[in-house]
Amino acid sequence: MITKDTLEKLAKKLMFEMNDDEYKTLEDEFKIILKQMDFIDNIKDIDDVEAMTYPFDLELDDSNMREDIPCNEISFDDMVINVKDYEDNRVKVPKVVE
Amino acid sequence: MTDKLIDDMRLALDKKEVTSGELFNEAILKAKKYQNDYNSFVTILDKKEEVQSETILSGIPYALKDNISTKGLLTTASSNILKDYIPLYDATVYEKLKKAGAVLMGKTVLDELAMGGTGTTGHTGIVRNPWNKERMIGGSSAGSAAAVALGIVPFAIGSDTGDSIRKPAGYGGVVGYKPTYGRVSRYGLFAFASSLDHVGVFARSVRDVSYVMDIIKGHDDKDMTSLPDDNIKYSDVLDRDIRGKKLFYIKEALENYSGSTEFEEIINNFKDTLEKCKKLGIEVEEVSFRKDLLEAMYPSYMCISCAEATSNNSNLTGIPFGTRIEGKNVDDIMMKTRTNGFSELIKRRFVLGSYILQKENQDKLFLNAGRVRRLIVNEMNKLFETYDGLIMPNAPSIAPFFDDASDRLSDEYLILGNHLVIGNFGGYPSITIPSGFVKGMPVSINITGRVKEDDFVLNMANKIEEVLGYKGQVSTNE
Secondary structure, eight states: OOOHHHHHHHHHHTTOOOOHHHHHHHHHHHHHHHHHHHHHHTOSTTTTSOOOOSSSOOOOSTTTSOOSOOOOOOOHHHHGGGOSOEETTEEOOOOOOO | OTTSOHHHHHHHHHTTSSOHHHHHHHHHHHHHHHHHHHOOEEEEOSSOOOOOOOSTTTTOEEEEETTBOOTTSOOOTTOGGGTTOOOSSOOHHHHHHHHTTOEEEEEEOOSGGGOOSSSOOSTTOOOEETTEEEEEOOSSSHHHHHHHHTTSOSEEEEEESSSTTHHHHHHHTSEEEEOOTTTBOOTTBOOSSTTTOEEEEEESSHHHHHHHHHHHBSOOTTOTTOOOOOOOOGGGSTTOOOTTOEEEEEGGGGOOSSOOHHHHHHHHHHHHHHHHHHHTTOEEEEEOOOHHHHHHHHHHHHHHHHHHHHHHGGGOSSSSSSOOOOOSSHHHHHHHHHHHHSOHHHHHHHHHHHHHHSHHHIIIIIIHHHHHHHHHHHHHHHHHHHOSEEEEESOSSSOOBTTTOOSSOOSOOOGGGTTTHHHHHHTOOEEEEEEEEETTEEEEEEEEEOTTOHHHHHHHHHHHHHHHTOTTOOOSOO
């Protein structure tokens, strides 16, 4: 059984807040989700199956591996397009050590 | 003219009956005219890119989903957290289209961060269905589907993680194609769930899809999951003989749980389509699929996609980029930025993803979902030893009214409402084509083939499209 307390802890780990109405919706949704997850539990022959992480075995041969040569270099002007603030060639970011 | 097929536009351009500038202007005028009612676009361009090229697509206007990077041009993923984000580089799909001379005219609305199936959660508002404004077009590639259905552009690019191209294509009465995983580079696509994400195409005919695929497919050094090119020109093989080919459909997915007449009419439309396929010399057989796997399909998709999305989007903090809200320290900035930047739906999906990834749940949920995925793909691959493809109704209903559907999870479970995810689990090429109307709204069928057999799926779809008679269809509501 999922509790609001558990959901709040998860939201905090994810670095956002939710209001009471949103938690109520989420709690209701979790009841349905956990019921649906039971369909996964119902499958019997699952323990020896290797979990699939990509649609098919990727062909990681030479054609997929490029030479280790720098590419996609981004100019300073391009780099600072989304930057809030910078000085000379340095980006100003919020203070991380108090 | 922009509501015509690519061949018609190509001919008019080559005969100098129209210029690419005129086509671009027509597309943006139509886009602006329909924007209030349908809201297909986040950005409508006001200036045409000038690229000299001689391909089938040169001078032809098109739209890109707004989760595909365009250097120097706003790309928001329809999320407040990226509402001012300007990419630093071009996605490969955009670069290839630009090089081919295709003319970008706008960036289309999606469900926020591509995580939704309704077209209602983008930060600039809901997208409406061109056949009926009271109904949704579906998502997440909502604006791309609507722009093609409205005749604004002959083709548009979308992305598909669970059904995000094929579902809105079906609701909008246009063709939607999700190629084999790796056939089109994902470089520059904002990642939702990397093991399921595909870039694909909307158009008004299978031939037009093939023209676009011929340009955008191929190996890309910048995407290490990219496949070697198959060196097949799809538009050249659309008329190959398909007599004697074998398709199957899944018996369990066609069961009518609710007894709805709409569902019944959709099934009847599907059966009519099967009869037409048989007249083409295609063999069609009903096949039974393990029901326990079909029932576990959607929950497994939720586990995999939400978990991957939670991880992929953890970079949206407002620190390196994004709409930062200032605070007293870094934690406070991130907390405020993410609280204000994400809609409620996205937060709910991230909480679910995080729950699935918690140490105590990982094996039971995340890994078991991956195991179910493998079992489903194994079953499909076994069937593909006997059959050349899967044919199914695209969806169990016509496009829902806005009041009737939401992104809240429902305990009503319809296999037919979720079968398209099989295409993402196995990376199979999968196409949706219009097959008729129910209650005045378009309905469609879907064809899914073996991995790497994009040429066959397009060939088969083209032949079936010819006998269905909805090629080139645009909404008649406008």
